[in-house]
Amino acid sequence: MARIIRSQPYDGEFQELLLSFVSEKAKERGSWSDIVRCVHTLYSGANPRIDTIAAAAELAVLASDIMDDLQDNDQTDKLWMQCPPAHALNAIVALMMCFTSELGRCGLPSEAIADAGRIISRSLQGQYRDIRNTAQTPDEYLQLVQEKSGSLFQLVVHLGSAAADAGGPQWNLLMDLADCTGMIHQIQNDLRDITRLGQKNDVLLKRRTLPVLYLLSLTEEWEFRHFQQYYRGEMDWEEFLQRTGDYGTFIDASGCLEYSMVVQGLCVDRAEELMVQMDVPPSRKEQLREIMYGAFVRE
Template identity: 40%
Template sequence: MHQDIQEHMYRMVDDYVYVEDLNGLLKSFIADKGQEQSSWARITFCTHYMLGGDSPHIERFAAVTELINLTLDIIDDLQDQDQTDKPWMKAPQATTLNTVLAMIMGVVGELGQLQVNGKMLFEATQIIARSINGQHKDIINASVSVDDYLIMTQEKSGSLFRLACFMGYLSLECPDETIEQLHELADCIGLIHQIQNDMRDLVRYDVKNDLYFKKRTLPILYLLSIEDEAFKPLKDYYAGKITADSLLHDKEAFNQMIHDSGCLEYSRVVQSICLQKAEEIYAKLQAASPWKEKFREITYGDFLHA
């Protein structure tokens, strides 16, 4: 994270949190996030400049993007009870929840100071609410089909990319067609990244493995659809007939079954279709160089080079 963006986030904390220990804790969360190679602020910058923006407040808008995503990351970790090395997971849960509330108020207050109008505030809340709805579907394992998964992922993950773009164009006069293209592109990017995460998480055997939460991700939905006796233990596990320990008693054999099943290849095919659609939308997008090219490189360029 760029130092200027981090300083704006610290300043937002100072504006709204005067209790010393809570202020310090919030800043430690921001500092931890700052060590990651986060792209959210850069997406906001690229969107703004490729659409002709020159706002003197773009760094503040980008800082809001980062603060919202940090807030959602913390909530996600609290829900999943993972990432135990993170400072927000080490702090008492009640205190961490207070930091979440403080960050939400900081975001609202910052947008107010930036004189974001009611229509734009409404659109921002719609995008964030869409992500929350998708996140809830994920928590309750609502996806029982590939179509369910695709919709849920666009809501949950695509909305985060929509938000980063939105913070870049909210101060601009943009054609409805351009905004619609950015939203569709963001949904494709969200799918591309989430499918990659799902493939990675399926073949790791720690608390992050999606199997332990009985999640129905894209590769797992493929496995559950296979009519073969070898996959009966997996179906029994999802039906609650056997435990995770029984399913994974021979992790090496189970891992080999996953690799032999074709579920990862299937997921890569779906991912490549999303990449193709992203490229089609990107080609039609009317935006200025070199920012348009930087936007592509930041959001999904690595997958094109894989």
């Protein structure tokens, strides 16, 4: 990732800013580049530039992460949230330019690069829906998640398959699997962010996530009336906490966590169905399964 950045006409303070963002990203668990390489291996790829393609994918995801944090105004401990927003915005564009130019340099077909662009555009559409925070039903929210989060998984599996020159029906299966994986992970984030108290609590921010939409649907349940009142702006956060009593007990009693886990389980089941349809060696299929959503499979 650092080599790609240094290959561009960025120097001095701006180059150091971009490199510091890469170092910050490296602290996180998980690796999108591992998925790129895994999919490449899945189809017996032998592209000598696969590691560079994987690194370029990481730069694109980093740009998306920075944009997401700027728009949500959270993750204040990240370096890109501690510099002037204008600098971070400039970095987003620079990282995306690194991504696109490196794909061309690696010799991927123009159609594969165009498909990558369309996938990123789809993610931006989902990001816009997320910013508007207007989802009214679980179906609307899941469409948003497919576009926003599913597209990031689509991007990395697409690049891995394109590097192996794989396409056709198998590519379509991969795209559907990526959407399922995006939903699985986003629902897990929703479960985490509704249960913890603090500045990233989704209820505090009045975000409309899957468990929140379930709670908002309980309009006939008297004990949950304060939740609807808070979202309508009829009381502030402190009054909401006071009226609901213990927040953790309130969330546990609502059933929103169980509901969200059921939906997540359905996504896992669909991912398993797609995995069965893939015409690849079982050992490689298991490796992909493990790296994408294995932690969520119930034995």
